[in-house]
Amino acid sequence: MDEKNDKDFKQFLDDCRLQKERRLAVIFAHVKNGVEFPDPEHTYVDETVVIGRGTRVFPGARLEGTTVIGENCLIGDGCRIENSAIGAETQIRISHILDSHIGSRCNIGPFAYVRPGCRIGDGVKIGDFVEVKNSVIGEGTKVPHLTYVGDADLGSGINLGCGVIFVNYDGSVKHRSTVGDGAFVGCNTNLISPVTVGENAYIAAGSTITRDVPPGALAVARARQENVPGWVEKRGLLKKKER
Template identity: 55%
Template sequence: MITSIILAAGEGTRMKSSLPKVLHKVCGKSMVNCVVDTCKKANINKNVVVVGHGKENVIKSLEAENVNFAVQPIGEDIPYGTGYAVMQAKDYIKDNEYVVILYGDTPLITSKTLTNLIDYHKNGKYAATVLTADFQDPTGYGRIIRDNKGNVVEIVEHKDATDEQREIKEINSGIYCFYGKYLKEALDNLTNDNAQNEYYITDAIKILKDKGLEVGGYKLEDSTDIKGVNTRVQLAEAEKIMRKRINEKLMLSGVTIIDPDNTYIGSEVEIGKDTVVYPGAILEGKTKVGSECIIGHNSRIADSVIGDRVNIQISTIIESKVDDDTKIGPYAYLRPNSDIGKSVKIGDFVEVKNSKINDNSKASHLAYIGDAEVGKDVNIGCGVVFVNYDGKNKHKTIVEDKAFIGCNVNLVSPVTVRKGAYIAAGSTITDEVPEESLAIARSRQTNKEGWVKKKNSSNK
């Protein structure tokens, strides 16, 4: 059994935000959610999040994650410190399990790193294991002191280190793996007898060493895994690293990304092979894109499903579905609950909302399609408006297969255009149009010859 304790109680004052620090997002996902997801991928069975500042919002953000919560009290008389935060989760710690201590503001930690840390800890039969890394400039970090067997003897804080110890490049990441029994013993013996009046989890290492127990140190190869976020500058740095990881993984799986530095793809997005993504594209949420698609520059797709061989140019698609061989854009806007069929054309400046458009239909330009069901092989001309709102309620329009809607037509819902019907350009349709009929709803053209000459003469 493995348990994680994720510390997420801090206020994060350096973020200069009313939002709890751990809820700021990296590649579309809050930092604390990133850490929880990583724990699950590392097969950590039980995850405990220690909350404090903004706890209601943090708990709400993790509602779907099946995690446990421990609350850290807030107040002037509270001692604080990492050790005190871990104490709040003590009831979740079992003697015969392994416990990993993590932080909600380290979103770059990977499941591979956690798995390696836990395996190293188990194989060495350590009481505790510290995750470490070599930093070229370790200023400000606690230094790892090892014995001649390579075990960790002590963690010396920078301010307390001797000149010789400050030359050590190996630093403490603050992430640990403990055997549950020994962690509880260490927590029982922590004190806050220091200048800050705080309990530090680093003191647990010395407590266990003084008991004659062995402490391991697992050194990371990629130190970016432990990069924490305390400011918006560091948040942007974490975003850049995460984005690079996501884009590289996609490219290695067969996706072409023209300019990875200017392409923004969320951590949960899936893309099929031989799809090409152009610069400035933004793919967010639980979006799935099929194979052999083209995602044109400056397109945005959020929480949508895109089929195979779809061509999207400079368009926005939100919470919608686009089936195979369809062309979208440029400058099209698919609002939530749009369901676009196969081989459909949604052209420039066409807006679709809460509508189903079936196979081989087309709206090539300058149309609004809202609350509608459009059949197969339908033509929707330039300037067509589905008038779906009467000022109080939304109503549905149905256009059946092979209908032809001429330019500048208003379809005033609720209304049905039957199979194979034609509607003349400029018509405003308020009643059902029968099958294979022509509907004309406009005044007949009248030409008044000589009218301009008479008008000009009367103005003299």
């Protein structure tokens, strides 16, 4: 390494040390206020972030911008939370939350993505591989896994099965759907927005919903199953398998 590069490298190291000291000073201020960091050297917290007493922030987490986190929360490894409010006693694991509001006693992740413009009520479950965008989700609603909720208003006490998709974009315009309190949406359901699902309505698994569902009704929108007896033998497929 020549003299100039050696000088630049030393300056780079000095800058890194200064940045690290500033970052740890921010974290230490939170530690004095009762926040726990199991691995502070690998945790990143902006100076503008507010964290409540009793919260634990694990390594790899990035808390950015105007984020405010309540008391007794758990922010797990690899989380990124930007410009968002998190209520007390909420647990978030390996998830990204951007420009949104999360209520108290929620359970988020792992691998959830809460995009800007979301308001998540108290006691909500947003599970693994769930994406929520520009939506409102009411108290106690469960969205456990593999689901996309985009441009939707969900009431309280709703259960969305695995693979539910809110089809909000028709190729030119994004539409909004509503699901009432206490509704149950079965696995692999497509809700073609805009539709309204009434309170306490049920939607059968595998349905594609294109019209409103009245309160308390059961919606079934899928082809009827037909079984053809002896079809495999008639086609000679058993003999092919034996070969």
